[in-house]
Amino acid sequence: MERTINQNSEVYRDDKMKHPKGLYLLFITEMWERYSYYGMRSILVLYLTAELISGGLGVDNASALRLYGTYTGLVYFTPLIGGYLTDRFIGLRTAITIGGITMALGDFTLFAVQEVWGLYLGLLLLIIGNGFFKPNISTLVGELYDKNDPRKDSAFTIFYMGINLGALISPLVAGFIYANLFYSNTGGVEQFGFKYAFLASSIGMIIGQLTFNLLSKKYLGTIGEKPAVQNSILDDENKAKPLSRNDKHRTAVILILACFTIFFWAGFEQAGASFTLYTRDFIDRTIFGYEVPVSFFQSLNPLFILILAPVVSLFWLRLSKTKRGDLAIPTKMALGLLLLGIGFLVLVPAVLYTGSDEGNIVARASMLFMVVTYLCHTLGELALSPIGLSLVSKMAPVKIASLLMGVWFLSNAGANYLAGYIASLTQEFGYLEIFLYLGIAAILVGLILLAISKPLQKLMHIDEIENPTRS
Template identity: 60%
Template sequence: MNTATKLDSSGSPQAARKKHPPGLYLLFFTEMWERFSYYGMRGLLILYLTKTFISGGLGFSEAVAASIYGFFTGAVYFTPLIGGWLTDRFIGKRLAITIGGVTMALGNLALFASQTKAALFLGLGLLIIGNGFFKPNISTLVGELYDEKDERRDAAFTIFYMGINLGAFFAPLVCGFLAEDFFKTTVNGVEVFGFKYGFLAAAIGMIIGQIIFNMLGNRYLGDLGKKPNVKAATVDKKQVSNAPLTKQEKNRTWAIIIITCFVVFFWAGFEQAGTSLSLYTEKFVDREVFGWTIPVSWFQSVNPLFIILLAPLVSMLWIKLARSKRGDLPVPIKMGLGMILLGTGFIILAIAVLQTGSDETNIVAKANLLFIVMTYLFHTLGELFLSPIGLSMVSRIAPVKLASLLMGVWLASTGIANIVAGQVAALTATLGYLEIFSVIGSLAIFFGLVLTLVSKKLTRMMA
């Protein structure tokens, strides 16, 4: 590890233990701009796919659009497996982050340049490839700023997670405003949306992040992340790329894989936000406030807003528990509680569906805005108990030579979940929102309880 990450500006190791290294905040802002780009585009995607050609969209049916959305958001979490493998062996993390950022910017520029199906699939393809290089490596770099037993690790990943959600908060507001308001026009009585300007804003955000990262990288990260893992990993200054995994390393690897399988169920529910929750909000939620109708895409900012507000509190909770006599909660229990909280959010939403029904041609009454807000609140709490903890876990216990690859495996769970989420969202047209939301909520609570029951075994494997 680069010793510069262990010392503060005064050179005092003791002072550095109280503060996070400055490299954390560089990675914070780099991830913030990347997430601005991703969530800005993603917040518009389902609307762009379903609006008619004359309205500036591509005219897909809701079922086909949900499937495209699901496969895209799934694929962006599968390519980190390939990007992580390449980084572990051939290229440094920082170069991979730059390759990924530039490729994703080009993807959004393709969506801006032409509103055709060919440009759609080209743009989505570039975004998928770029994310594969970017996503696993920036998270792993955060972990490398800290020693394995540093008590600040979970708090650091929670702070890093705030960067993710700061970008995710502003993205739908900016890109959604440009597409659904500022550049929206009326032609022959038909509303025409300016989706391409939202995609342009997403591209600009990605470019800004890459400029900051490359200008300040050497200053705040030193040599961290410049070499592939197999070249950086040494014991007594000898390479260990061909050394077999120890029994402890194998147990830790299996613990990551087992927990990853549980996490699929969490993200399959959570990722309904961009599809079934957005479509339900558009049709069945009363979005009017003081005579103004809130854009649908703006609801994608509710979750990151709650993250920004609640992440510092959760971060302080983990530090307080870690320093208490009883000690911190085991990772599997934290994540099990996260799944239970997610399920509770869907139960709240199911109550709203009982009021509104699922038939848009015969809406009895629209749901109060607070139902969707409370749903996002519980989903956010669940996310804070699960996602940053998982990132911290993988970076802490993964064998060095498999660090980026296992981070890719962790992210791939979200990929599987997104594909499943898209297919589940497509079923709302036939099964109805009540059935879908109720089943998702019940399964999330069930698997959350199972995870807490097997937590002792998993904790021993992670030791």
């Protein structure tokens, strides 16, 4: 069947094979936002810890890692507020525009003001902007489809590819800019072009917003223009109607799984924290006489995702056609935690070889250790993260959908703050202890989730979602 979004838009075709063109517009918009975020994130700790004379701020390692954790934690906290405001007062598309412009200003502030107050102002603008942008673009993807549309999981996989395309490109660009394009060595003093990497992030955000605002009317029509409480699918009866018993069960499952994701992301986000400093100081980064910039390693994760996501998706599809059937969502998430733990354990022999005292480096380890760790963490992410976004979009009651999406990202807030704190402990206890304990803890938490996966699956009431006429 076909339905027209509005008189000035293209016809939105609800067939079983094609995705609406609006999905690809959101793909591009999110790609540029992630380009902005990951470009800045990949060099933030390096910028903080570099000496003033080298273009940094001269912050000690432990303080820089805690600041990193605070920033990334707040980045994932503000979506809770942004989701609440969007549900009630502003449309999804307006929120995305407000967020995008604010983040572009944040990156530009980091470029223009190379002082501590400029750092805090820039990070504050990025935090506020992300609160409006992050939960609402994910919710807008879900709005393109009916509640039980079988294309929705595939849509979020495509959308997730956009996230990782931006995340792949940006550390390479940022690393090349700060370590090569604007690098100089005068009188034995190294000077890095950090501020120009921040400018590149701002430009990427501007490109994404221009694309979104110029094409949204054509490809999205009226979708996302009004707050959720004014949306036509929420009639007066539904606005006043309390959540059903099954809705409460599903909401509880979302909250429980969000708690488990805290453990995953607290480990995974070492990529921008302890992994950055360990790679800088203990990993042999020389290939054929060229020293690979530290930020390049943060492109490994999105590169592996772009390569492996189709393979993993095909594996899940093939598994679903077997007699046993596909794995339950909680089981897949437990698998993600187990892979995270294995990734940390891979680094243990590397630390035993190099030592963990930055003032007394015994040797430098092969970069293959970091490559394998990122590979394990990427496989864990593919088992856990894409289905999380789809889970909230599919299972959340409509009238609190953006709020629950914000709650989902709130778990990332706690995880990122925790990640920064854990990373700072490497300066006190050493990398060996932290990597070993993180690996063991992730495996134990994964086993706990695996043990309770069946009861959680029952509380999700999947049959009712897939076959709403039975409810």
